[in-house]
Amino acid sequence: MSRCRSWTPTKEGASVQDAGDPGSNHKFWRMCRNKVAKGAVRCNDCYEALSAHSDPNVRRLLAQERGLPAQILEQLLTDPDILVAGYAESRKAGNVAQS
Numbered sequence: 405m406s407r408c409r410s411w412t413p414t415k416e417g418a419s420v421q422d423a424g425d426p427g428s429n430h431k432f433w434r435m436c437r438n439k440v441a442k443g444a445v446r447c448n449d450c451y452e453a454l455s456a457h458s459d460p461n462v463r464r465l466l467a468q469e470r471g472l473p474a475q476i477l478e479q480l481l482t483d484p485d486i487l488v489a490g491y492a493e494s495r496k497a498g499n500v501a502q503s
Contacts, residue, residue, distance in 0.1 A: 467491035
């Protein structure tokens with residue numbers, strides 16, 4: 405069984421507007437290590453935590469990743485931050501073009 409290799413926000417880090425990039429501050433970020441399917445890099449809990457993070461820069465970084473689960477991509481498409489939504493739209497267009 406593989407393990408999640410994602411940084412995930414701590415309780416305090418989830419509500420901080422400027423938590424920095426994932427992994428940049430151990431007060432606000434920790435390694436997850438949840439079990440994931442073989443070949444997966446990130447667990448669903450981490451996708452949910454990152455997509456709902458209060459810092460728009462964290463959501464922007466996530467929205468630019470390839471291979472996002474469909475429900476996370478759909479959530480990011482309606483993000484109140486225009487850049488997050490724009491990156492998600494570009495990613496969706498790229499995902500559709502690859503199909």
